[in-house]
Amino acid sequence: MGSVPEESVAAAPEVVFRSRLPDIEIPNEQTLQSYCFAKMSEVGSRPCIIDGQTGASYTYAEVELVRAHGITIAPFVPPIVVEIAKSPQVTAGDLASIRMVMSGAAPMGKELQDAFMAKIPNAVLGQGYGMTEAGPVLAMCLAFAKEPFKVKSGSCGTVVRNAALKIVDPDTGASLGRNQPGEICIRGEQIMKGYLNDPESTKNTIDKDGWLHTGDIGLVDDDDEIFIVDRLKEIIKYKGFQVAPAELEALLITHPEIKDAAVVSLKDDLAGEVPVAFVMRIEGSEITEDDIKKFVAKEVVFYKRIHKVFFTDSIPKNPSGKILRKDLRARLAAGIPS
Numbered sequence: 001m002g003s004v005p006e007e008s009v010a011a012a013p014e015v016v017f018r019s020r021l022p023d024i025e026i027p028n029e030q031t032l033q034s035y036c037f038a039k040m041s042e043v044g045s046r047p048c049i050i051d052g053q054t055g056a057s058y059t060y061a062e063v064e065l066v067r068a069h070g071i072t073i074a075p076f077v078p079p080i081v082v083e084i085a086k087s088p089q090v091t092a093g094d095l096a097s098i099r100m101v102m103s104g105a106a107p108m109g110k111e112l113q114d115a116f117m118a119k120i121p122n123a124v125l126g127q128g129y130g131m132t133e134a135g136p137v138l139a140m141c142l143a144f145a146k147e148p149f150k151v152k153s154g155s156c157g158t159v160v161r162n163a164a165l166k167i168v169d170p171d172t173g174a175s176l177g178r179n180q181p182g183e184i185c186i187r188g189e190q191i192m193k194g195y196l197n198d199p200e201s202t203k204n205t206i207d208k209d210g211w212l213h214t215g216d217i218g219l220v221d222d223d224d225e226i227f228i229v230d231r232l233k234e235i236i237k238y239k240g241f242q243v244a245p246a247e248l249e250a251l252l253i254t255h256p257e258i259k260d261a262a263v264v265s266l267k268d269d270l271a272g273e274v275p276v277a278f279v280m281r282i283e284g285s286e287i288t289e290d291d292i293k294k295f296v297a298k299e300v301v302f303y304k305r306i307h308k309v310f311f312t313d314s315i316p317k318n319p320s321g322k323i324l325r326k327d328l329r330a331r332l333a334a335g336i337p338s
Contacts, residue, residue: 014175017220019161063094070097074123077321078106079260085115086259086282092121100144101125105320107228109250110154117153124148129156129228133205134212135190138165139226155225163188166211167220170232181219181229185211217244234325236265236273241303243275245325248306251299252277252292257285262315262323266308266332274307278328280315 063084066074076084081103084090098120108116108127117125126141141157142149151157159165166175167182176182191212194202206212217229230244237243245263252261259280265273277296281287289309296306316324 017165072099075102079321081116095120098123104128107246111254113153127156133192158224184214184218238303257287260315264328276308277306
């Protein structure tokens, strides 16, 4: 993230989005944010299954536990969602008890969400979006509200109450309207005051008008729903065109012979950067690099096509499910991508 050009922000009319629910009256201007603390009094003596590492593969043994104990609420990070959606062992009957699924930590595209929902036909799924600096939640799915709203696949909900959100052009700082992807910014009493002993980073993150620049690219649609595209710093610049790795990853994992995938940039003398893919094949698959390139090329415009495919046994991720692209770029730099 870089500092925002002040003159660009001042000159552009702002398009600001608010929650679809009314703000909460907070006495004495105190900020309340309890989402990050689970109220265990509401859980009571109900059975809970806790995995020690959310980045671990979701095994059939755990599905058996869900079925045996009739688990109804399931917080899943995207790697677990991928495992369930792709596993031929997991059927809709195995997860029939689940009524609510909450997901976050990394973007989940429409195709993956639809494939996953086929395995949990009785559940409502909602994504959230947050970051520590923002208090920590920016957006929540209103499918779980007291009077639920219907939400779209791939959406991470609408901006939280008592806050304002806008989308800006990452190059000029100009405010953007609906359905235009740009950097997500949020303002409200819940955001951080700054980074401890780091005024420069604070200045580059929170502008003079109090907007926190998240470094995430997203858009707000006609129904105030927020869709995450990718991290600003992860965007691949191909001959001036912007390519979001997360969009290509969401497409790749829809292929029946691809278990998981990650996309990063590779330096190129002519284009500047080109998208390349790291792919995990399902067991027994003989899909080739050429097969994958053709599969993607049929679905995207020319500048989003995959230029190289590297087959790998695993995709590096942190425990919350975020792809460690720096590790993959390090492999490319070292000349050992596979």
